[in-house]
Amino acid sequence: xxxxxxxxxxxxxxxxxxxxxxxxxxxxxxxxxxxxxxxxxxxxxxxxxxxxxxxxxxxxxxxxxxxxxxxxxxxxxxxxxxxxxxxxxxxxxxxxxxxxxxxxxxxxxxxxxxxxxxxxxxxxxxxxxxxxxxxxxxxxxxxxxxxxxxxxxxxxxxxxxxxxxxxxxxxxxx
Amino acid sequence: xxxxxxxxxxxxxxxxxxxxxxxxxxxxxxxxxxxxxxxxxxxxxxxxxxxxxxxxxxxxxxxxxxxxxxxxxxxxxxxxxxxxxxxxxxxxxxxxxxxxxxxxxxxxxxxxxxxxxxxxxxxxxxxxxxxxxxxxxxxxxxxxxxxxxxxxxxxxxxxxxxxxxxxxxxxxxxxxxxxxxxxxxxxxxxxxxxxxxxxxxxxxxxxxxxxxxxxxxxxxxxxxxxxxxxxxxxxxxxxxxxxxxxxxxxxxxxxxxxxxxxxxxxxxxxxxxxxxxxxxxxxxxxxxxxxxxxxxxxxxxxxxxxxxxxxxxxxxxxxxxxxxxxxxxxxxxxxxxxxxxxxxxxxxxxxxxxxxxxxxxxxxxxxxxxxxxxxxxxxxxxxxxxxxxxxxxxxxxxxxxxxxxxxxxxxxxxxxxxxxxxxxxxxxxxxxxxxxxxxxxxxxxxxxxxxxxxxxxxxxxxxxxxxxxxxxxxxxxxxxxxxxxxxxxxxxxxxxxxxxxxxxxxxxxxxxxxxxxxxx
Numbered sequence: 001x002x003x004x005x006x007x008x009x010x011x012x013x014x015x016x017x018x019x020x021x022x023x024x025x026x027x028x029x030x031x032x033x034x035x036x037x038x039x040x041x042x043x044x045x046x047x048x049x050x051x052x053x054x055x056x057x058x059x060x061x062x063x064x065x066x067x068x069x070x071x072x073x074x075x076x077x078x079x080x081x082x083x084x085x086x087x088x089x090x091x092x093x094x095x096x097x098x099x100x101x102x103x104x105x106x107x108x109x110x111x112x113x114x115x116x117x118x119x120x121x122x123x124x125x126x127x128x129x130x131x132x133x134x135x136x137x138x139x140x141x142x143x144x145x146x147x148x149x150x151x152x153x154x155x156x157x158x159x160x161x162x163x164x165x166x167x168x169x170x171x172x173x174x
Numbered sequence: 175x176x177x178x179x180x181x182x183x184x185x186x187x188x189x190x191x192x193x194x195x196x197x198x199x200x201x202x203x204x205x206x207x208x209x210x211x212x213x214x215x216x217x218x219x220x221x222x223x224x225x226x227x228x229x230x231x232x233x234x235x236x237x238x239x240x241x242x243x244x245x246x247x248x249x250x251x252x253x254x255x256x257x258x259x260x261x262x263x264x265x266x267x268x269x270x271x272x273x274x275x276x277x278x279x280x281x282x283x284x285x286x287x288x289x290x291x292x293x294x295x296x297x298x299x300x301x302x303x304x305x306x307x308x309x310x311x312x313x314x315x316x317x318x319x320x321x322x323x324x325x326x327x328x329x330x331x332x333x334x335x336x337x338x339x340x341x342x343x344x345x346x347x348x349x350x351x352x353x354x355x356x357x358x359x360x361x362x363x364x365x366x367x368x369x370x371x372x373x374x375x376x377x378x379x380x381x382x383x384x385x386x387x388x389x390x391x392x393x394x395x396x397x398x399x400x401x402x403x404x405x406x407x408x409x410x411x412x413x414x415x416x417x418x419x420x421x422x423x424x425x426x427x428x429x430x431x432x433x434x435x436x437x438x439x440x441x442x443x444x445x446x447x448x449x450x451x452x453x454x455x456x457x458x459x460x461x462x463x464x465x466x467x468x469x470x471x472x473x474x475x476x477x478x479x480x481x482x483x484x485x486x487x488x489x490x491x492x493x494x495x496x497x498x499x500x501x502x503x504x505x506x507x508x509x510x511x512x513x514x515x516x517x518x519x520x521x522x523x524x525x526x527x528x529x530x531x532x533x534x535x536x537x538x539x540x541x542x543x544x545x546x547x548x549x550x551x552x553x554x555x556x557x558x559x560x561x562x563x564x565x566x567x568x569x570x571x572x573x574x575x576x577x578x579x580x581x582x583x584x585x586x587x588x589x590x591x592x593x594x595x596x597x598x599x600x601x602x603x604x605x606x607x608x609x610x611x612x613x614x615x616x617x618x619x620x621x622x623x624x625x626x627x628x629x630x631x632x633x634x635x636x637x638x639x640x641x642x643x644x645x646x647x648x649x650x651x652x653x654x655x656x657x658x659x660x661x662x663x664x665x666x667x668x669x670x671x672x673x674x675x676x677x678x679x680x681x682x683x684x685x686x687x688x689x690x691x692x693x694x
Contacts, residue, residue: 028227028228032228032232032235035228035307035308035309035310036235038310039236039306039308039317040446042445042446045311045312048311064184065187068187072195078310078311080223081224081307081309081310082311082313082314082316083309083314083354084313084314085202085203085217086198086199086202086221087195087198087199087202088199091192091195091196091199094188094191094192095188095192098188102184130313137196137200137203138199142313142361142382143382145382
């Protein structure tokens with residue numbers, strides 16, 4: 001696999017825009033698929049499509065504030081659907097949105113290899129933040145399953161390569 | 175200052191957003207700790223909006239999937255349907271015959287429960303719902319069903335949700351057109367359970383991995399792998415006797431040394447749920463000894479179900495013992511029955527007799543009926559179908575054996591049914607069905623592990639019936655000495671009836687109450 005992470009100047013980075021339909025429709029579709037498909041195939045729960053979508057939009061827009069707001073909103077909706085305390089995924093995805101858009105400013109993230117590594121790292125960070133908030137604020141006693149988390153991170157990273165390539169087609173170049 | 179804000183705009187916005195979310199989260203935690211209802215608050219509003227926006231699409235997706243599957247299975251993929259139909263017809267015939275037997279058992283259970291003044295708690299009303307979505311994350315095991323508060327279904331939080339296979343979970347939140355169901359294997363779930371064979375009570379909980387574990391069972395208790403776990407009804411949410419799962423492993427709990435850690439495989443396939451039943455009403459009533467439809471002979475039922483079956487003599491049909499319309503003295507019944515009974519029954523008739531059911535005892539004179547201990551007491555319908563034996567007259571051709579508390583007569587030719595009183599008493603409730611749901615009728619939820627074995631064994635459960643029946647059958651082969659001269663009371667008193675029950679795990683004939691021990 002060709003892994004390329006190149007440092008570029010801010011001027012060289014292309015900032016992408018999306019139509020409002022894509023901006024609303026893709027996260028909504030991701031949430032819908034995430035909620036519906038595990039009903040038919042339970043193993044699909046290992047994927048976190050909303051997280052991948054949040055990362056994609058944050059990286060493509062390369063603007064931290066919209067990135068974190070997109071992540072925060074997606075996470076909040078996910079919390080509401082999951083029936084857990086609202087804010088668990090909201091906080092996690094807000095941070096991921098911020099980090100992803102900040103990274104997108106500095107690093108070329110259009111390369112499949114960099115996308116794979118980036119998603120892998122963000123998934124693990126997302127899980128750590130989620131667990132910290134869950135243990136620290138909510139007081140839950142969920143065990144840390146590192147093996148399973150790593151497996152899920154790999155699966156999501158692989159999916160992100162395909163998904164991001166698909167979502168690239170919705171970019172409006174400026 | 176302005177320069178500071180413009181320079182650190184992004185981190186400041188991040189901190190502000192995080193601060194808002196943390197405050198919101200802390201408020202929810204605080205609210206849940208103070209046990210205030212979350213209705214009407216911000217989080218509730220967010221949930222309602224989110225669910226209201228997302229679930230219509232899920233319903234549409236689910237409906238489309240069902241449409242195509244329905245079209246495929248009902249119009250296209252009909253291969254082998256004739257053969258399947260034939261097999262189902264045969265199965266139906268078998269089940270109808272089985273139903274006749276179960277109905278008798280149920281009648282008897284009603285009488286025994288009435289004697290014990292048990293209150294029945296059974297599933298009164300259910301609402302069928304379709305599963306349309308999940309939480310979508312591994313951390314919480316939640317599903318969405320397509321029924322809500324505006325569907326006029328009476329759904330509300332904490333109602334139990336089941337499938338014919340077993341427990342699914344309970345309703346967590348109700349929205350206008352959908353409801354959220356917390357699965358039994360979620361780490362926030364819990365239910366009072368009972369092991370079907372050993373009658374140990376515990377609490378089943380979900381884990382973060384989606385497994386089911388039973389805890390609060392002491393290490394010195396023994397529970398076998400493969401044992402069925404059913405709800406105990408003690409939690410006040412789930413009805414008693416609904417299957418929860420099967421024990422897959424049992425061993426010391428590493429976190430709590432004094433307790434066992436028992437893993438359970440859920441009875442319902444929680445990963446592939448399509449339709450579920452929400453129990454919206456639990457009925458609780460005192461069983462009547464005359465419960466059920468008007469007295470109908472088993473032979474009549476059989477003849478209705480199976481036209482090929484031999485029609486009973488019309489003259490006998492009007493002489494149903496216990497029938498209010500035509501009360502027949504015990505003495506005259508025997509003569510008629512003897513005439514009507516097949517020759518084979520006459521030859522092989524064994525000393526199996528019991529007095530009439532409580533209802534008819536009032537009208538008929540107390541009858542001292544010989545009955546072999548270890549044989550099952552049947553209701554009067556059964557008596558009419560089979561060869562009745564009345565005290566005194568029976569002794570002419572049979573060896574009279576009296577058992578206190580015995581109620582009805584039964585020929586020993588019915589080896590299949592000749593079970594010990596205890597076994598009958600334990601097995602019967604397990605096979606009793608609730609009219610609406612087909613699930614087992616429940617008994618009082620406060621039955622504890624500390625109860626006497628016989629009492630504990632009376633707890634009904636869907637699958638207990640089969641095992642009990644098997645054990646009871648096996649016990650038939652072991653003859654038990656009679657208590658000669660012992661007379662049965664016309665109606666068993668509540669004090670007597672428990673003695674006639676035996677733990678289903680034992681499966682041995684009940685020793686006579688006179689103190690005699692059965693032969694080894």
